[in-house]
Amino acid sequence: xxxxxxxxxxxxxxxxxxxxxxxxxxxxxxxxxxxxxxxxxxxxxxxxxxxxxxxxxxxxxxxxxxxxxxxxxxxxxxxxxxxxxxxxxxxxxxxxxxxxxxxxxxxxxxxxxxxxxxxxxxxxxxxxxxxxxxxxxxx
Numbered sequence: 033x034x035x036x037x038x039x040x041x042x043x044x045x046x047x048x049x050x051x052x053x054x055x056x057x058x059x060x061x062x063x064x065x066x067x068x069x070x071x072x073x074x075x076x077x078x079x080x081x082x083x084x085x086x087x088x089x090x091x092x093x094x095x096x097x098x099x100x101x102x103x104x105x106x107x108x109x110x111x112x113x114x115x116x117x118x119x120x121x122x123x124x125x126x127x128x129x130x131x132x133x134x135x136x137x138x139x140x141x142x143x144x145x146x147x148x149x150x151x152x153x154x155x156x157x158x159x160x161x162x163x164x165x166x167x168x169x170x171x
Contacts, residue, residue, distance in 0.1 A: 058082035058109070061092050068095035070121050076109045077101050084109055089116045089140070096121035096145075099129055106151075111139040113157075118142040125149025133157040 057080060066086070068074065072095035076082055079102055086092035097119045101107035108128035111117055114137055122145050131139040133155040158164050 059084050061086040061088070063088055064091065066092045066094070068093055068120070070095045072096065073098065075100060079105075079107070081107050082109050083112060084117060085112050085115045086117055087114055090118070092116060093118040093120055095119075096123075098122075098124040098126065099149075099151075100124070100126035108153075111141060113137050113139055116140040119145065121145040123147045123149075125151045127151060128153065131155060135159075 058076075060083075062085075074094045074096070075098045076084070077100050084092075092115075094117070099109045106128060108130045110130045110132060113132040113134040117140065119142070123143050125147070126149060128151040129141075131141055131152070131154045133139065134157055138156070156164075156166065
C-alpha cells in the first residue's frame, strides 16, 4: 500500500541507483540516490509515526520537506541514529521531528534553506568521563 508521501516522492524527485523502499510507516534508502530539485516537495503525513532512514551519507537530498500528519493526535517523523538527510530548500515542521542518537552515532540532518516550526527533538548520547560541548542551534 502506498501512502500519499510515497506518491509525492515518486512524482517530484529524480531517483537514480534506486535502493528505496516505501512503507506506510516511512521510507528507507539503503544505498541509492534520492535527489530533489529546489522546486520539489516531499510531504510526510498520515495517521501514525513514521521513520526516514538513509544509511549512506550524501545520498538523500530533498528540495523541500514538510512534516504535517493528519488527525488530532501528535505524530512524529524519526530520523534514526545511523541516517543522513539533507534538505536544500525549506523544512516545515507542522508536526514533530525526532533525531535519534546512540553509542554508535547521531542522526544527521543538514538544512541549507529555511526552517519553520518549533517541534523538533534532538537526542544526544553522552558518555561518562569525557568532555562534551552542548549548545542550542544558533544562526
